[in-house]
Amino acid sequence: MHHQLGPLELIAGEWIVGDPAGRQSKYLKLQGQGISCWVGGMETEVIPWSRFINLALSVQSSRLGNSKALAKVTDIALALTGSSRHGGGEAYLAATLRHPYEDWSAHFTHAARKYDRREVRLAEEFFKQVVESGRAARLGDPQWVAAMVEKIASLPPDSRNAKAAVGEIVRS
Numbered sequence: 001m002h003h004q005l006g007p008l009e010l011i012a013g014e015w016i017v018g019d020p021a022g023r024q025s026k027y028l029k030l031q032g033q034g035i036s037c038w039v040g041g042m043e044t045e046v047i048p049w050s051r052f053i054n055l056a057l058s059v060q061s062s063r064l065g066n067s068k069a070l071a072k073v074t075d076i077a078l079a080l081t082g083s084s085r086h087g088g089g090e091a092y093l094a095a096t097l098r099h100p101y102e103d104w105s106a107h108f109t110h111a112a113r114k115y116d117r118r119e120v121r122l123a124e125e126f127f128k129q130v131v132e133s134g135r136a137a138r139l140g141d142p143q144w145v146a147a148m149v150e151k152i153a154s155l156p157p158d159s160r161n162a163k164a165a166v167g168e169i170v171r172s
Helices: 068-081 117-132 136-140 143-151 162-171
Strands: 008-011 014-018 028-032 036-037 043-050 056-058 091-098 102-107
Touching: 008 143, 014 136, 028 102, 028 136, 056 117, 091 162, 117 136, 117 143, 117 162, 136 143
Parallel strands: none
Antiparallel strands: 008 014, 014 028, 028 036, 036 043, 056 091, 091 102
C-alpha cells in the first residue's frame, strides 16, 4: 500500500501535507471537517471543505527549494540585477474560498525526503480535480484518500497525461 504521494503522507492514520516533525514545523491535516493548519504541533485554523472553490499545490521536489539560505542568496543576486523573487521554492496549498470570497494559502514545511517530481504532479492534479469536481469533503475521509492515493501512485511511470489519468480515478 502507498502511504504517500508527494507531500501528502499517511502518518498515524491521518493524511498530512508537509512534515509534522520539528518544533516550528508547519503542516496541514485533511480532516472530516476540513483542512486544519498546524504550526509547531498547535492547530491554528480550520477551513471547512464547503468553502473551497479550487485548491492548488505548489512545491519543489527537493527540500533545497525551501532553503532560507538559498532564498537569501537568491534575493541578493536578484537585487543586484534590479529584480525580485516571487515566491520561488515555497511549499503551500492555495485556494479560492467562498462565504466570504477570498484568496487563501497555507505554507507547509518540506519533508526531509525528496518528493518525486511525478508524485508532486499527480498530487497537484489530485487536489485540483477533487475540489473542482465538487467532492472536496471526500478529502476528509482517510479511507477514500488512501484508495485514491493507492490508485494514483500505481499509475504506470510512462503515463503521459496525468490530468486525464487522475481525473478518471477521481471520478470512479
